[in-house]
Amino acid sequence: MPIVGTLVYLLDRVNGAVLMIRRDARPDDDHFGKVNGLGGKLEIDEDVATSLRREVNEEAGVALTSVTLRGTLTWSNFGPRREQWLGFVFLADGWVGTPLSSNAEGTLEWIRLDRLLAACDEDPDVRRRAELPMWEGDRHFVPLVFDDDPRQFHGTMPYDGDTPVGWTFERL
Numbered sequence: 001m002p003i004v005g006t007l008v009y010l011l012d013r014v015n016g017a018v019l020m021i022r023r024d025a026r027p028d029d030d031h032f033g034k035v036n037g038l039g040g041k042l043e044i045d046e047d048v049a050t051s052l053r054r055e056v057n058e059e060a061g062v063a064l065t066s067v068t069l070r071g072t073l074t075w076s077n078f079g080p081r082r083e084q085w086l087g088f089v090f091l092a093d094g095w096v097g098t099p100l101s102s103n104a105e106g107t108l109e110w111i112r113l114d115r116l117l118a119a120c121d122e123d124p125d126v127r128r129r130a131e132l133p134m135w136e137g138d139r140h141f142v143p144l145v146f147d148d149d150p151r152q153f154h155g156t157m158p159y160d161g162d163t164p165v166g167w168t169f170e171r172l
Contacts, residue, residue: 002074003083006052007039008067008090009145010060010099017110019060019099024106030079034133035111037089048088056092059103066094070145071153071169075137078159089153091145117143137164144169 010019021038023031038059042051056064068091075085100108111132119130120139127139134142137157144153155169 001084002086004042004048005040005085005087006042006048006055006090007037007087008052008056008064008092009037009142010056010062010095011091011093011113011146012110013093015110016113018113018116019108020111020116021059021103021105022107022109025102025104029105030081031105031135034135035109036135036138039087052088052090056095059100059105060108061100062095062097064092064095067092069152071141071155073141073154074156076156076158077161080161082159082161089141089145113146117146135164136162137167140164140167141169 019038020035022035023029023033026032038056039052040055042048052067053064056062069088070091071089073087073089075087078085102108115130116132118126119132119134120142121127137159140157141153141155149171151171153169153171155167157164158166
């Protein structure tokens with residue numbers, strides 16, 4: 001049975017920036033040192049929308065007012081524990097409150113959208129200049145979160161521990 005989780009990218013359209021967490025609080029964290037969207041695991045008897053709102057409130061201290069499901073992903077054999085995940089990926093461009101500057105998992109920071117997308121570029125020199133330590137696999141789907149295609153993406157990304165070994169998706 002996979003772990004079910006949510007992942008959301010808060011986009012400030014006025015400033016062209018995305019709120020991300022730099023996982024720098026706990027050295028024993030599987031995500032330590034990486035930047036990522038907000039989110040986490042669903043709790044028992046919790047639906048995806050409730051989990052999304054809870055996670056964002058816990059991690060950033062804001063209440064979402066405008067959210068779009070951009071897609072779903074499965075990750076197999078992911079990370080040091082080789083977990084199986086099913087993730088619901090969202091884009092949020094409306095919220096109430098002022099985001100926190102940090103939480104128990106790390107530092108929250110606004111990253112310019114163009115820098116985030118540069119970190120996902122196929123050209124390694126462009127990626128290196130963006131200087132964003134991300135999961136290598138995120139570089140494949142993050143651009144789909146922010147593109148203009150209104151269809152949702154549904155993908156699968158097998159891993160071998162910390163290394164992605166494939167990536168396929170379709171849009172519906």
